[in-house]
Amino acid sequence: MSTLSELLAAHTDLPGHAVDHLQRLVSEWQLLADISFADVLLWVPTAAPARILCVAQCRPTTAPTVIPMDKVGAVVDDDEHPEVAQCFDSGAVERSAARPGVEAGEYVPVADAVPVRVRGRVVGVLTRESAPVSRRPPSLLEAAYRESAAQFGDMIAEGTFPTAAEPGDVNSSPRVGDGFIRLDTAGIVTYASPNAVSAYHRMGLTTDLAGHDLAASTRGLVTDPFDGDEIAAHIGAAVRDAGGRRMEIDARGATVLLRTLALRRADRPLGAVVLVRDVTEVKRRDRALLSKDATIREIHHRVKNNLQTVAALLRLQARRTENGEARTALQESERRVTSIALVHDVLSNSVDEVVDLDEVVDRLLPVMADVGSVSADVAVRRDGALGRFPAERATPLVMVLTELIQNSLEHGFESGASGRVDILAERSAHTLTVTVRDSGRGVPPGFDPRTSGRLGLQIVTTLVDVELGGSIAVAGGPEGGTDATVRVPVGLTRRG
Structure with a gap:
């Protein structure tokens, strides 16, 4: 439509x-x-x-x-x-x-x-x-x-209704069925629906609304006297045909949304309509969710700090180790821990459990270059958007990309050689395809990452198969070098 x-x-x-x-x-x-x-x-x-x-x-x-x-x-x-x-x-x-x-x-x-x-x-x-x-x-x-x-x-x-957009601090608006109040030109309630009366009783009103001045009745219920004066002024303005407004009222533990609409005809005020909605339970749940979100973000922040501490300890140990093989293993472990820490760092600043993979990868590239064990003049860049992924799938996917990029840097080029590594991303409604393409020495025909014997590629194949439910293929690139292509279904949870 x-x-x-x-x-x-x-x-x-x-x-x-x-x-x-x-x-x-x-x-x-x-x-x-x-x-x-x-x-x-x-x-x-x-x-x-x-x-x-x-x-x-x-x-x-x-x-x-x-x-x-x-x-x-x-x-x-x-x-x-x-x-x-x-x-x-x-x-x-x-x-x-x-x-x-x-x-x-x-x-x-x-x-x-x-x-x-x-x-x-x-x-x-x-x-x-x-x-x-x-x-x-x-x-x-x-x-x-x-x-x-x-x-x-x-x-x-x-041509006097509706007016221009009303000012207000709340995005939602009460409906007629939530609570309806009709005011005359003096601001006196001529009719209040049962739901409207219930909302005012929730705020502490002990009398009926009909026949009472709504502005004065509301002012006496609002917890903050300054807010009470402001809300009463807005109700009075609507009665005088000075436009409408959406407001949120806190009174004695209750939260109520209130909207005023001025009525007029031929420049003569006719009173106002007031819509009322009791959102006490909704606000309570919102506050509980905000508290949980803050707790989750704090947990991610602490996990990130702990992982960064572990990475720093691995870095110190690698510098003190004289055995070259042990030093390489420690540096690779540091890189893996750092990549996981970056995911938690992004989550600690997010309002939901979703990770922007482009941000993580862009922050990870210089880190991998710093801990690379081979001195080579290789430029690394990203082309295309990986998009956003749920946290439980973002961590293994980032680790897969980290291993593939580092594998190209360490094994694709001779010491001191120059070249480039491109991260090519293409995302559809169903699949994310990421190709790590380098211009290095390439791989032999029939190369299988599952039988290569390299720990990094073994980690990659396990994560792709088990955690991501995807596939991986490693072959020679169209202009030489190596293409490592990972295909991951979008929105699929882990297997098993």
Whole structure:
């Protein structure tokens, strides 16, 4: 399904400010559908004459949908939706009555058509399609919802809703079902839904909300008096038609998200709608997760420090050892420990258990050159992105690359020779392929890393087979030298 931006770009010539306004309107989609008890659709005229296009649709959570099929992207004639065509022509709210359907007992939904006006120009039409209203008296909740829905419709027709992006420090926003409060022009609560009352009781309110000044009631509950004054001021500003705001309230151990929306008509304030959501348990879990994340990062930091200490001890021992074979073994062990330490260093600075392999490899290359046992003028570079890998698979993969690169440096070139080693990475949706290509002496035909007898290659084949579930091949390069190619499935856990 195409996005709103794509549909508008493909079928209309609306200016940028009109597109931005429609984007903001669609961001309020669920609010409008819920308080209207209706499916909400957005229509725009197309380049073709007498044709209209549906570019957005939202179903209510407060009532059954009357449009089970998606209409986004559908192009229809004026005759199919006469109220939309009439709304475009008149620039005023149009309403169609329920009429008998094709089969007995069926009714075509009631549809309100509201012009979407931007800078005095009607750029679209919003329809609210619902089942015929029952003759029973509406509940207090239903009456409050419908009254607010009508006023939001008038504001959309005037071009005063939605406003520009609201300032706020929270990314989430409460919905109608979380808690709904209606305020009059004096800031007095005329209706509060049961969920809204429960949220305020969670903050410590011992009385009912209806009939009370919401700003004053909220100020008395907030833990920090300065925050209480600021929140009360924002509620009062919404009542005076000074825009809306999202806020987070901490009161007596409870955390509540609160959003204010000003209501107006023809520059006359009509009060405000306040949405409330109790997020106490969500915030508690978030704090617990943050604490766990901090603990995990601290563990990675300490492991990294311990591994660096081990690497330093191996380096000191290698310098004091006179036996050349023992010195080489100690230097190789130091390099392996250092590569693992780098993975933990990256994890200690990460908010998740995912490693940026490019960062680790780029930091590892100079380390390997420092501990290389062969003096050679060899340039090492990386071409292509390895991407991000889960921590449990990143460590063996880094060790594999370390061994292959060091193997090229130590065994691919004569002492004092010059050349290059390239790490060529190519990643698809399913596989990461990394080739360590050197310009050195090459390998004999039929070379098998599993029977080479080298400890480094034995480590590589074991890690690739057992830990990574991949494959490795070593052969001569296209222009001489050696290609060591590792293929690893992306997202696969270890075998066994």
